[in-house]
Amino acid sequence: MxxxxxxxxxxxxxxxxxxxxxxxxxxxxxxxxxxxxxxxxxxxxxxxxxxxxxxxxxxxxxxxxxxxxxxxxxxxxxxxxxxxxxxxxxxxxxxxxxxxxxxxxxxxxxxxxxxxxxxxxxxxxxxxxxxxxxxxxxxxxxxxxDAATAAALKLVANSSLAGAVLALRDAVQQAEELGLARDEALDVLEIGQLGGLAARKRSFLTQPPTASAAADAEFTVGALAKDMALLAGASAKPVPSAAELADAAGDPGADIAVAITTPAVDEAVLEPLRAYIRGHATGDPAHFREAFLPTAHVEGIRDGAFVSWPLDQYCSLFSGQPAVDEATRTRRIDSVRVHGTVASASMTLHHGPDTFTDIFLLVQTEGRWRIANKAYHRRPAG
Missing domain, CATH: 3.40.50.720 (NAD(P)-binding Rossmann-like Domain)
Structure with a gap:
């Protein structure tokens, strides 16, 4: 040789x-x-x-x-x-x-x-x-x-990195919501499955960003987002991290740690979802009118048939009083993804024997967020 x-x-x-x-x-x-x-x-x-x-x-x-x-x-x-x-x-x-x-x-x-x-x-x-x-x-x-295999394997490897970056982001955001100190949370995260990434990026995660942050980047947000876009295009399958990383940071030349430190979802985006929850909790349709745009529709399968209700018809289903079993009902916002002036969200509702998955499309208009449409799936007990 x-x-x-x-x-x-x-x-x-x-x-x-x-x-x-x-x-x-x-x-x-x-x-x-x-x-x-x-x-x-x-x-x-x-x-x-x-x-x-x-x-x-x-x-x-x-x-x-x-x-x-x-x-x-x-x-x-x-x-x-x-x-x-x-x-x-x-x-x-x-x-x-x-x-x-x-x-x-x-x-x-x-x-x-x-x-x-x-x-x-x-x-x-x-x-x-x-x-x-x-x-x-x-x-x-x-x-x-061959060359195509080498390229494909690299994209798959980076897909696991993208998943770890976003998982660490979620953990850091939740720690902040719970009032935990960043260092204390990272101490524990370094023990777990994300430990290697948390340890490597600790200096980025615990120090204020500096003017040299881009120059010090080991792997940039822009590069990882580009790789996930390539993977999505090559596989013809959805790769959620491609969009999430593209939206995660304003500076594509910054280290991937910047994506980990992005703030949690703005309260303004959550407000219509919380108004929707209040509507179910109280039975008062005024909360739904606060949550939805007037043009919104609610769609899903009811009694074996597809329904598409305008907002007025949907509101007419509620009596203004809580359900008799309201004390046992729960609702949880599962995900929110913001893309500029539009967002998507999902929610799980446990209502008596039934579990509902609600999917929302939200838009920002006239200075506030509203739900443009909702689709739902009902899973009966048993």
Whole structure:
């Protein structure tokens, strides 16, 4: 196995810079280039044995490779560590044939600096042997069947990270609602299933954000949201974290910890839902008129038939008095997701022998939130 003489690292963001420093620290000859600074990438790749890409997405990979393809010397290997869609990875593999190795990275900037990342590498035997010293210098290598598989596995791995970020966010928000000190809550969270993430992000979670927060990011909200959008597109299945992360922080360049520290849902969004609960608790339809827009409809299956009631008809079902078994009834807001001026919410209601799941669409209009429509499902006892 011959060690490559020169590696051109194209893309010197947070991870790309860590890759370049790691390789140089391992005695490899590295030349770098970044799109954010004027310079000719053709000069960087002209003498390189390995052209290593560490770029934001598939579009950036295509743009940069279009610029340099004519300068890549014969026999050089394109080593792509970027996170792209499976179809994009497959297209790049077809474009460069046997001289392409796809090797997305599992791990943070800190892990890269320590040579502790994992790389999912796909490529033919000869080019893989060429880049093996580079991969070994960065971390642990796991070979997979082809470029599309490597890309898909990376997205699945990041899906678990997105889930952990949002689960930790929910735990932190609930701790705040319960009046717990942030440090005390994190002490306990570090013991549990989210312990690794809580420990790694503790400094971000306990210190006020600074002007250098984006510069210190290990993995950005924007990058993780992009990866979840790629996963949703590739799988054709809903990936809720794609929308949640996109809405979680105003600065896509901030560390993923910013998504963990987003405030709980604003009280203004909850107010129409609470008015709805008051309507059921009291039997007073005035609370429903406060909660709903006048144009709202309530829809579901009643006595085996689909019903779609306008608000007036729905309100007519209530007598103005609580149900006789009101003391045993419970209602719980399960989820609220806000997307600008619209939101969705769900609620569980235990009413006597029946359990209802209510799904709401809310809109912000004339300075307040109202329920635009409700659909429900009734689960009878037994």
């Amino acid at each position: 011959n060690k490559p003489q020169t590696i051109a690292v194209l893309g010197l963001g947070h991870l790309g810079s860590a890759i370049a420093k790691r390789l140089a620290g391992q005695g490899l000859d590295v030349v770098g280039w970044t799109r954010s600074i004027e310079g000719d990438p053709n000069e960087a790749v002209a003498k390189a044995d390995v052209v290593l890409l560490c770029l934001f997405d598939g579009a950036a990979c295509r743009e940069v490779l279009d610029r340099v393809q004519g300068s890549v010397k014969a026999g050089a290997v394109v080593l792509n560590t970027s996170t792209v869609a499976p179809a994009e990875a497959a297209e790049l593999a077809r474009r460069f044939g046997p001289n392409y190795v796809h090797a997305p990275v599992l791990g943070s900037v800190r892990a890269m600096e320590a040579g502790a990342v994992h790389l999912l590498a796909a490529g033919d035997a000869e080019p893989f042997d060429t880049v093996r010293p580079v991969l070994d210098a960065l971390g642990t290598v796991r070979r997979v069947g």
